[in-house]
Amino acid sequence: MEVEEFETSSLMGTLRASILKKENLFDKSKSRYFMRSMLACLFLTIGTAAAVYLGEAVNAIVPGGGKIAYALMFTWSLVMIVYLNSELGTSNMMYMTTAVHRKILPLKKAATILFACIFFNLVGGILASWLISHTGAFLHVTQDSFLVTTIASKLQKGPSQVFFEGIFANLIVNIAVFTTINMKEDTARILAIVFIIFIFAFLGFEHVIANFSSFSLAFFTTGGHVPGMTVIAVLNNLLFATLGNFVGGGLLLGLNYSWLNNGQSKYSD
Template identity: 35%
Template sequence: MSDRSYVEKAADSGLNKMLLLKNDPWRYTVRSVLAGMYLTITVFTYWMLVHNLHELVLGKVIASLFFGVGLTIIVFTNAELFTSNTMYLTVSSAEGKTNWLQTCVLWCACYLGNLFGALIVVGLLYGAGAITALAPDHALYDGAAHKVHQSAQVIFFKGILANWIVCLAVRLALRCKEDIAKIVVIILVVFMFLYLGFEHSIANMGTFAISLAGQGSIGYADAWHNLLYSTLGNMVGGALLLGLPFAYINPTERH
């Protein structure tokens, strides 16, 4: 396939997502809820690894490598993740297969579905006693506090970088013909944003909800402060740094 073919593939994916939301909104909602659930259980496991492996030299490396499992699950189960959809719908709108109003509506629907999915998993973890078992000095609580106490500017730019990398992982996976290649690409690329400590709004939903449900020090206003600016940054990273350049550098071939 030519590079142009991958643009068309991404545009068709954006169109299909919009049509699913329009024609079968409940099915689309379930897909977005599932993405939030998958990512939140991955987030919880990530923080457990960070806490339990903190004394190891490669502890953070191992935990960061694991996080790509969440995006892999989402890609392989056709779940709907807000951050990757910032790329897909930008490409489909740039190609004229969807419009920008439809794009905004889908982003909002997906974002809310992801949030609801995150809250479902947090409720399950709480019911299972997994959250109440966390020590007061757990890495998750420290991580959540660090995230919310950054300035708006820092969160915004970290959000741009996070989703630029996430969407790059998805964009590269489009080129992979074998499933094992997709898995390796996604895990290795996603590793970068976790290891560097960038801000992914949907992953943060799970982190903050767990902290709020447990013994964390953050408040609801703190959580929304981070989510506002990390979400805006994620939109810029996925749309302006990946989606639009992806379509622009691979124009329609003219004969």
């Protein structure tokens, strides 16, 4: 493996250290890497469950206000993921693209880590959603509930809409990562994550890992009775969300900023 000897950018230096840390964990203990990937979707599922429950309650008091409440609560999912050092596939799209471009990892190794992370995010999302579906808060979900209507609207979107929304969803997620990556003060980091992630959650953009949790939660709480929820509809959403997420996080942020900081200019991040 070829590794760059010197990084002029503090951002690139921090990214390189994170990439090597991920590689080390993957090589030394794949079971621990898989568990950290599953934990990312556990935290996402907890955040999603609280967000849809709050959205339902707020809508009953202030019609239409549930969307704002949902978005604000959902943002804490990423706070948990960041502070509990779990592995999120969509942020790894950025890390692994950077790793390949800067020759920190070979393509095959980076792709293996990324695909393993996404797969175990899926496993974690399914398991966590199944468990939460048995709690009192989700025993009596109806067709008119905030969760069901939100997922039904997602499944009505066409492939191009899902793709473009996927670009912006992961662009925003990785902007949050980039913005906070070298922050030292926790309050500032948390506020940055909350207000940046709020943008994508409020606008309803498509994030494939978040959809692992929300789709699974809707399925288990309704017994699969979600309008428009077919195998083809779900797979289409996840496929085009994944592609869009990779463009937004992997190319527009990961590859782009790696290239921007690859020259001799003193203008670096």
